[in-house]
Structures are given as C-alpha cells and as structure tokens.
Amino acid sequence: MPKSAKKPLKKRARKTVAKKAPRHVYFFEEGGADGNRDMKDLLGGKGANLAEMCNLGLPVPAGFTITTEVCTWYYAHGESYPKTLRAEVERALARVEASMGRRFGDPADPLLVSVRSGARVSMPGMMDTVLNLGLNDATVEGLARASGSPRFAYDAYRRFIQMYGDVVLEIGPDPGEEFNPFALALDALKRKRRVERDTELAADDLRALVKSYKEIVRRRTGRAFPEDPIEQLWGAIGAVFGSWQNKRAIAYREMNGIPGSWGTAVSIVAMVFGNLGEDSGTGVAFTRDPANGERRFYGEFLMNAQGEDVVAGIRTPEPIEHLERSSPKAWRELLRIQKRLEQHYRDMQDLEFTIERGRLFMLQCRNGKRTGFAAVRIATDMVREKLITKREALGRVEPEALNQLLQPIFAAKELARAEQTGQRLTRGLNAGPGAASGRLVFTATDAEAWAARGETVILARIETSPEDIRGMQAAAGVLTARGGMTSHAALVARQMGKVCVAGAGEVEIDYKRKRMTIGATTLREGDWLSLDGSTGKVYAGEVPTHPSEVITALFGKARAREKAKQSKGYRAYRQLLGWADEVRVLKVRTNADQPDQCDTAVALGAEGIGLCRTEHMFFEGTKISAVREMILADTEAEREKALAKLLPVQRRDFEGIFKSMGRRPVTIRTLDPPLHEFLPHEKPEIARVAKELGVKPAHLAAKLEQLSELNPMLGHRGCRLGICYPEITRMQARAIFEAACNVAKKTGVKPRPEVMIPLVGTARELELQAELVREVAEQVLREKKTRIPYLIGTMIELPRAALTADEIARHADFFSFGTNDLTQTTYGISRDDAGKFIPVYVEQGIFDGDPFAALDTAGVGKLMEIAVEGGRKTRADLKLGICGEHGGDPGSIRFCHDLGLEYVSCSPYRVPIARLAAAQAELE
Ligand code: PEP
Ligand code: MG
Secondary structure, X not given: OOHHXXXXXXXXXXXXXXXXXXXXXXXXXXXEEOOOHHHHHHHHHHHHHHHHHHHOOOOOOOEEEEOHHHHHHHHHOOOOOOOOHHHHHHHHHHHHHHHHOOEEOOOOOEEOEEEEEEEOOOOOOOOOEEEEEOOOOOHHHHHHHHHOOHHHHHHHHHHHHHHHHHHOOOOOOOOOOOOOHHHHHHHHHHHHHOOOOHHXXXXXXXXXXXXXXXXXXXXXXXXXXXXXXXXXXXXXXXXXXXXXXXXXXXXXHHHHOOOHHHOEEEEEEEOOOOOOOOOOEEEEEEOOOOOOOOOOOEEEEEEOOOHHHHHHOOOOOEEHHHHHHHOHHHHHHHHHHHHHHHHHHOOOEEEEEEEEOOEEEEEEEEEOOOOHHHHHHHHHHHHHOOOOOHHHHHHOOOHHHHHHHOOOXXXXXXXXXXXXXXXXXXXXXXXXXXXXXXXXXXXXXXXXXXXXXXXXXEEEEOOOOHHHHHHHHHOOEEEEOOOOOOOHHHHHXXXXXXXXXXXXXXXXXXXXXXXEEEOOEEEEOOOEEEEEOOOOEEEEOOOOEXXXXXXXXXXXXXXXXXXXXXXXXXXXXXHHHHHHHHHOOOEEEEEOXXXXXXXXXXXOOOOOEEEEEHHHHHOOOOHHHHHHHHHHOOOHHHHHHHHHHHHHHHHHHHHHHHHHHOOOEEEEEOOOOOHHHHOOOOHHHHHHHHHHHOOOHHHHXXXXXXXXXXXXXXXXXXHHHHHHOHHHHHHHHHHHHHHHHHHHHHHOOOOEEEEEXXXXXXXXXXXXXXXXXXXXHHHHHHHHOOOOOOEEEEEEOOHHHHHOHHHHHHHOOEEEEOHHHHHHHHHOOOOOOHHHXXXXXXXXXXXXXXXXXXOOOOOHHHHHHHHHHHHHHHOOOOEEEEOOHHHHOHHHHHHHHHHOOXXXXXXXXXXXXXXXXHHHHHHO
C-alpha cells in the first residue's frame, strides 16, 4: 500500500479515539463550573452540588471532581487509574491554583486542599476525607507566615498528619489500645501541659507534636511521612476510592439498598479555614428543622474551629442564630444563601459553611436528611407555600418513613410521674424523636447480641462512630454523652428513625466496667433506661411507651382523639395520604383475622381484607378443643359431629369481621396448615389435652404419629385437606355464608365474601373445592332467602399453578398471589429455615436482599407474569391481587403495580406505607 494512502486513515483513527476518550475530571470555581446538579451519577451528590452552587454564583472555594466512573475503573482494573487521569488532574489543579492565587506545594504561600468522597446518594460519615493536604516541613512555614499564625499552621499540620496517618496509611490503635497513637500522643501532651482543650496548646507544643506524629508514622509504616504534596494527593485519592469498599460503607449500602457498582466520586477542594481566629468559624445548618419539619433556619456552628470539630462532637457547638452576634456580615449572607438554595432546589437543604476571617464560603449543600415526621410536614408545607406540587410532595416521603409516625411516645401522665419520682437523670439534645425504653448496653456488639436474644436495648456511647451503625440499628434508642444535633449519632439515628438523645454532657461512661454515672446515680449494663427523643430527657427505669399522635387521632379515646386530630403532625399525615389516595390505582387491602385488626386496618386506610387466615381463629380460647376433636375423629360421622360444634364458633368470628368491614370485600381462605399443627407435641401437654378431650394419651400420641410428616410444608396441607376432608370446607363455607346473611339482615349492609382456596396446583383441585363452596353457598342463600354477591378464587402460590394459570382460571373469579409460599417453592428454600443462610447469601452478593422480604422479580415475578397472562387469557375480568408479605414492601408494590394487579394486601400497620408506595408507583 502506498504511504500516502495510509496516512489519512491513521489520522482519522487517532481523531476518533481522541473524541471518544471519556472525561474524568470536572472543574468548578465561583461563577462557573463544568458540571451541574443533574450530574449526580457522575460527580456524586457533593460534586454536582458544589458545581451547581458555583453556577449560582455563590461563594465556593475552587476545586475539581474526579468522576464515579474512575472509581468503577479503579476496582475493575486492579486498583489502577485510566491513563489520562494524571494529566487531567494536573490541569485541573493548575486551574484551582490560578483561581485561588496560590500554588500547591509553594513554600511561600501554599495552596492546601481537602480530598472528599461523595457518592450519588449521601452516605454520611461512611467514607473517608483528608483535610489540609499539601502541608510539609517547608509549606507549613509558608502557611505560618501567610496566616501570621505559626500556631494555626502547626495545628493544621498535626491534624493533617493525623488524618493522613489514619485514612491513607491506615495507622490504627496499637495492640491493646482503644485509640490510635496520634490521639494518645495528643492526650499525653495535654496532660503534660495541664490543659483541657486542644486550643490551649501553644505553637511550640504543636511543633513538638508534629515531630512525634512523624515518629509514629515511621515506627508504624517503616517509612518517613510523605513530604511531596503530589504524592500526598494521589495517596489520598486512592484512600478515598478505597473507602468505597470499607466495612462500614458496605454495611450502610446493604442497609439502604445502594448498589456497590455506583462507586464514589472524589472532590478536591481548595482549603478555607475556620480556625484562623475568633473572626473565623464553621458550621452546618438546615433550611428547616430536620427533626419536626418546622420552617425555621436551624443549625449550629463553632468559631475558631474546623468542620470536623462540629461533626465529631469534640466541642459542643452554638445554635446558628448566635452567629448574628459572632459574625454579623456572614450571618446575613448565610441567611440570604439558605433561602436562595431552598428556592432553587425546592427542597430542604443541609448546608456546610466556613467563615475565613469574616468571609463566608459554602462547602456543601444537599437535600437534608429528615425524620419521617419532618418529611411529611415539609412536603405538605411546601405544597401550601406553592414551592412544589402535590405530586412532587408524594415523591418526597419514603413510604417506610411513615412508620415513625405510627411509633410510640411517652404519655404525659407517666412522664409527669417519672419527673415527680425523680427518675429524670439528665437532659441532652432531642436528636431523634419518639420514645424508647430498654436495657442499657454500652457497645454496638452487645446491642446486636442482646437484641438478637429478644431484648429491647438502649445503646449508650460517649459518641458514636460509623462502626456502631449495626448496633444502632439493633437498639430501640441511642444515648450519647458528647456531640451536637449534627453529630454522627444524631444524623444516623434520624435517618434510621431511631429515638436518640445526643450530647448529654452529664453522662459519664466507663466502657471497661460497663457502667455510667449521672450525678449520684450509677447505672450498669442491663439496667432499664428511658429516652424521650422529642425533648432530650433521659429517665432511669422503664417509662411505658404509648401510641403516637397519628395512632391517638385514629384510635384514641374521644377527648385525646379530638386533641390529636388538631395536631400538625396528624393533619400533615392525613393530607399526604389523602393525596396518595387520589393518585393511586392499586387498591390496598389488609391481612387480618380478628375484628379489632380489621378496625385498625380500616382506620389506617384498608379497603378490604385480602387474606383472612381462618386457622388463626382456631387457636383462640375453647375453639381449639373442637378443632382437636375434629382432627381426632376416626369416622366421617365423628368428624361431622365435631364440625357441628365448630360451625357456630366460626360463624360468630365471620360475623365480627363482616360487621367491621361493611361493604368492603373480605377474602376468607379455607383451612391451610397441616393438621398436626393443632395438636400438642410434648408429653405433659399430650396427657393434659387427652384428659380434656376424654381420650387416652396413647390414642392422641398415635394420631400425632400418624399425622407427622417429614416435610409438612409440602405435605398434607392447603386444599389437599379440603380434598381429603370435604366436610371441613363445607363447614367453613356454611359458616361464611350464614354469617354474611345474618350480618346483612342485622345491619342492612350486604357483606362481600370472597372464598379463597389455598395451595392449588392443578385446575381439578380448584374445580372440586369451588364446586363444594358454591353448592353450600347457594344452599345457604336459598335457606336464608337472601342474595349475597360472592366470589370464589384461589391463591397462586405454587409454580405449577402459575404455569397452568390459564386452566386454573376456568374455575376462579380471582387469583391472589401467595408470594410467601411461591418464593419458598420457586427457590426450593424453606421459609422457616432460610434465616440461617440468607444473610450469608446477601453478604456474598448471591442475593440482593432477603427474597422473603422483597420480591424476587426475576424469578418469582416471572412466574407471576406468566400467571397474569394465562389467567387473563381465560378470563379477561379475572381479579388479581397479592397477599404474601411482599404486599407491604414498597419495591414489591411497584412491581405489582406494573404487573397490573388490582390490589395489594398487607398487615394493618403497613397499610399507610402501601398507600403511599402505590401512589409513587403510579407517579413514576
Ligand atoms: C403466602 O403463601 O404468601 C400466603 C399469604 O399464605 P401463608 O403465608 O399463610 O402461607
Ligand atoms: Mg401460603
């Protein structure tokens, strides 16, 4: 080939490659940025919002963000970087230098940077950050001169070595020590100087501390502390990417359903200093109260401090409004900015700021985490303020967060008694609302272990760290001795919806002896403690908890009910769920088998019963005797006799349910569990029951033996019982229809029974059982001379039923997906034994989560799709619903919505959650 022909080809090829090379670094400075708020997936929340604030012209120190794609690359390529990254970082760093008028590594007046993590969604405190990067023995002198304060410069330097040593060089505590050697060296120095606070140490002290820190680094790593700022920078970038895979980040992602594939971005931002003297400071604030949603600027700050001091809870910060006195100009500007940001983002914002010598800098803004109470209140208030639409408001509340509004509180009377009897020990900050009583533990591990034994625990810590999150999750409430409203404990507890009292300064905790003292009172592990997270008060002993405002408004006694109905919390809750009901297409029913459960569910918005498990009624009071007689019967005649005793009892139960539910549909399932479940299993019990029933214990034991199965879940249960003992189905059908006629006559309201046959695997099973039910129904209706509309349908809870749904639908008015059994039988995993290995499966990434909690859409969901298609092909008007536990899980509800089901059915207290999730599914 001639040379001339080759050349342009090569050129073209190079050009195409250059065009496609992805960009890894995005620069920002006040007045403009390469990125914007819509680029969270690529720049992480922090990077995207820093860019956005720059675009808005707000005062933000210059910086740049390395994308989340680099993080993914880093892990996919053995912890290395794309080739072009180095050059991109160098170019961006030069722009930061130009913007800030300082050079990185300049011994005369150095630019220092922070290196921060930031994923697509915020993971507070889970990943690492390094501050003051760029300091070494030369630049520290430059910083001392430029700032005019050697003390400040050496304080920044020792903090940097400590942070770098911890995060990048991974220097943890020495064996047998609780704290790392840096913290111990600092404490030792303070003791030597007889001072309490870091701020009381002089420049020379800090210079000496830097020396000892460097010795620690050499001792522990075998190398000198890196003096080259560029080496420091790449070390920190690697450590921040590395922190995406640390234990606490993984645990947090597991708990919050965040995929590991997202990765974190890294933002490198020019340092500004809040610790340059009394005209400098730092703080965090929310545009509304994150605990109760009240519309007021809310937050805290510390003068002469760095950001970590506020969050770490080392000094207790001042309320934000005091900033007006400490730094009036910055205060006025901050007020203006917070309003602007809330209007711009149209959501409550969480802000971080620093004041450097009177000049305000914004370091972060993001949608603020909030409690369930606050979420509902802020969403409804913002609609009233015309900031957002009703539809947007519905998307602003996590369905699960509604749980908090239903959670217990302390009753005023009992609190007053606790006050009078001197139970009140102290008061901290009301960091996480609600009330909790439990037994005291002092470590996260103990909290988990005690909770696993069924104990309700309160976790008390001097302060919490991300290592404690599993323990916090296991505890009913969290108490800390140190830290403010934005300390780790407070942030995490609010997000989890945990009761939390933070920063109770009078509490002294002794981890070694597992005890704490408050004044003259000493409490030990296992003692009872009560926390009022709404007021911050701490009580000794067990103060009983009571229903929340919403629960009182719905179920309280007349006077309390009226009062609770006027509360802001209840009104906001009602409004939001009212909007949800206007929007949603999916109906929400409940799984209930007692009239009081029905009443609760209806008050919480249930539109019918999706599953009444009749066997639950059998265990009550004297009914169990009649059930046992029926099981022990040797002949059909004997069984009929026992069933005749059961009939009136069942009828009465159904009457209660029909009365509660009025015109709402009521799905009643015929007997499902294996019969041995109703018999006693231990010898003394067998003897007692035999006596009660007037039979010989040997006879009872023999019957038990006869009924025992190797695998009862796949044994003689479900419709297989009704097929072998049709008289049981007949009795139940008679009880249902007689009850319906009686209630119709008494109340004038016709009930709407829907009889459901369980565990059907073949069309013939359903055909036989449906025929039986219809025969009895028609007979009863003739006897009673009434017409009651009714349906007969089946559960779809076996793969074969799903696969042959077209045939089964010939005999069904409705299908209800029993996804508990369908998950069990699709996976071949026993639902009773799965707890042993599912956590391992989740940990190893084999399962995304527990398939018994969140529907396996790929497998079980596929069978549901087949069943819907098959069923509808035979009967276009087939009614479809779900009554497995997944009916109350927001993600699964979304799937059911997309599948076109008519309703989901869940336990009574999950009904509000399902209503909101159904509305969100429609809006999405
Ligand atoms: C189911 O299997 O999903 C169901 C609702 O029935 P049960 O849990 O009673 O087996
Ligand atoms: Mg089932």
